[in-house]
Amino acid sequence: MTETSPKLGLPYIQPAQAQKHVTHNEAIRELDTLVQLRIAEFGTETAPGTPALGETHALGPVPGGAWAGQGGKLATWDGEVWQFLTPREGWLAWDIAASRLRSHAGGNWVYPDLNGDQLARLGIATAASDTNRLAVASEAVLFTHVGGDHRLKLNKAAAGDTASLLFQSDWTGHAEMGLADDTAFSLKVSADGDSWTQVMRADPGALRVDVPITGVAVQSSATDITAGRLMRADYGYGPGNILGAVSQSADVPTGAIIERGVNANGDFVRFADGTQICTHAITLNYVNSELLSATWIYPVSFLAGATPRICGALNASTFSAAPGLSEVGGVAFGSIAVASTSVQLRRISGLTNFASGNTAEIRVTAIGRWF
Template sequence: MGWYKAGKIAVTNGSKAITGNGTDFVTNVKPGFAFLGPDFQLYEIDTVVSATSATLATAYRGVTAAAADYGIFQTQGIIADLSAQVAALINNYGNIAQQFPDALNAISAAQNSAGAAQATAGAKYGKGNILGTVGQTGGAPTGAIIERGSNANGEYVRFADGTQMCTKLHLAVGDTAAFQSLPLAAAFVGNTVGVSLSFETGPNVGAAVDWYAFAATVSAHYTGGVAYLLYRGASMPVNGYVHVLAVGRWF
């Protein structure tokens, strides 16, 4: 704030009163401001009474004057008071202010955690790995959602929940006297497999499917399979195509 010197003032020797004309002490002057009188001496403003009236902290020592020029300016005392008030505000509300960085840090940490969780979920279930190699640890899926493959023993589909399906088109010979081994493309676990056979041409529909009988005699080199018996009428072709569908679990 610069000097305030609007209007004119009147002062009396030995008096603390300042009377203004065309002044606005209420808006522009505060207790503690410095007053430069017509005698070119500095005094301290004690109180502001009205827009045209103020008092000094000590009596005016100069010659009585009317319609005189003057000057009023802010002093360091006001700045010190303001500093004290600011210090009080910091003391009263500093703890609250301190909580804002903590809150921002917590928000940032939550965002990072959410981003990591989303990345982890994306790594497990993103469109880039819906198809791939399935896996599991302790019954929890660790790989892709669906795995599809094939080999000399047919085709298979594995799902992340443990379900597995094997299919095969097999050229069979009718009138088998004993169960015939038919390996499949992928291994099942335990007694979890259900098998169905259907015939394209050839043998009569008199097939028997016995997974358990076959599994009991399976050798280590087998990946899994079924055993079957075929019967045919005298006029039926000897050979026929058998469609095999096995459904069970891979873990």
């Protein structure tokens, strides 16, 4: 049997020991000191002149006088002499002067983490760490007001740092909101916790919110007309792209809605549905006594295999032929093709003939398709 207890080092009464009360009283005295341990002063080097019965000091490293050679020990006045105990790791003691609890750790009396209004870390139902100095394991966390407003503040050191809320599933991040590497508020999402996509950004400088809308919320193609979906700028039309060059791919418009142009062969208008209209004022020249004629090459060609429909009318104010207006027949068209046509004006047979140098202006319109 050992002579002292393992934790407090209290003396045991030994078998066949004489004066057992001495050992018993020694253990009681040490228990009286250690149970509800109260320290009058820490780091004391000199014993007080008139100590109170049971007064205990945590000695400094090099005390003198009655405490010489007892550095680091506990000294308790028993009414006659100082009794000394060596503190062990983890012992707790109440600091009477500071009204605070201390613990013995690493050979020193230190304040534990629970230090008034400033904690090194705090774990509630889970372990805190140097990174997560406040850790809470709970089904819910409540932050409530004290009579009015309540504001949760996340502060970062510099603009390039991050102050955000990270939402995880099984410790893998999938959404983050806050000031991420910037002073603009952003919302990011991730499928795997490694690759992140910014889906919203609110810029405090530009006072603008950017939301790149993708997926089923918007058109999937130029022909997607699913109800409720948003129109993409490259698939829709507005003031910036209604007028311009029309184009198509597989009979689906890919350019502007209306295109207008003009050249030496006339004016033309193309529409996104494939309709094309060409107009011109063409001068017919003398061919023979019965005919004035000219070839009209359209300002743009029509779709191959789709001959346009053409009409025309005589501009009477330009008519310089010898026959009177009542002596000419209608405007006729011959050899109508997708790139050109023959425009003709004939006189009524048996009346005054056309003469060399006679001309007439015909205003013509051709309507067909460009695709």
